[in-house]
Amino acid sequence: MSSMNRTRTVLLREDTRLPTTLSIESEAFLPGWRVVKNLDCQALTREVEEANWNFVYLAGEMRATVFGREGLGALRRAVKCVLAKQEGQKFNSLEITKIVSKRFLGIPFMSVTAHFRHIQQGIGLVPAKDFVLRMPAAVAPESKLGRGREKHHAEVATKQYTALISSS
Numbered sequence: 001m002s003s004m005n006r007t008r009t010v011l012l013r014e015d016t017r018l019p020t021t022l023s024i025e026s027e028a029f030l031p032g033w034r035v036v037k038n039l040d041c042q043a044l045t046r047e048v049e050e051a052n053w054n055f056v057y058l059a060g061e062m063r064a065t066v067f068g069r070e071g072l073g074a075l076r077r078a079v080k081c082v083l084a085k086q087e088g089q090k091f092n093s094l095e096i097t098k099i100v101s102k103r104f105l106g107i108p109f110m111s112v113t114a115h116f117r118h119i120q121q122g123i124g125l126v127p128a129k130d131f132v133l134r135m136p137a138a139v140a141p142e143s144k145l146g147r148g149r150e151k152h153h154a155e156v157a158t159k160q161y162t163a164l165i166s167s168s
Contacts, residue, residue, distance in 0.1 A: 010039070010093055011030075018119060023038075030076060054120055058116040060116075061097065064079070065111040067108070070110060091118045093117040098112070099112055099113075
């Protein structure tokens with residue numbers, strides 16, 4: 001509990017690909033998620049960047065408040081609520097930035113603030129093969145000509161994006 005009850009703690013998805021040079025000690029926290037024990041967020045960022053990988057910070061904080069006394073159970077419930085808010089998004093880590101335990105009218109509650117992070121080898125958050133750009137067509141989308149232009153714009157954008165990523 002003491003290692004988890006601090007800010008700047010990082011959780012990683014269990015299937016996260018990491019640099020081979022990175023040495024992380026972790027333990028299970030929630031199903032599919034592990035808490036990093038030997039590194040805080042700054043140290044993990046340093047280690048990832050030294051391996052020429054990227055530790056992307058996704059903008060926007062997520063908050064969750066749960067009832068219960070300060071403890072691992074309340075913290076797990078709060079983090080589970082935070083993770084549920086971003087279901088379906090592509091991220092593989094979570095940085096806990098603030099943990100507050102208080103009482104209101106004698107009822108204990110815990111509030112957790114977190115930011116989503118992503119560890120990856122490339123610089124683009126979306127891999128080139130998954131990149132699709134939707135361009136508005138000059139012709140109504142129902143017509144064959146409109147769909148053809150959309151497809152052409154998407155192909156051109158994908159080629160430009162791939163060229164940009166591979167040149168970096």
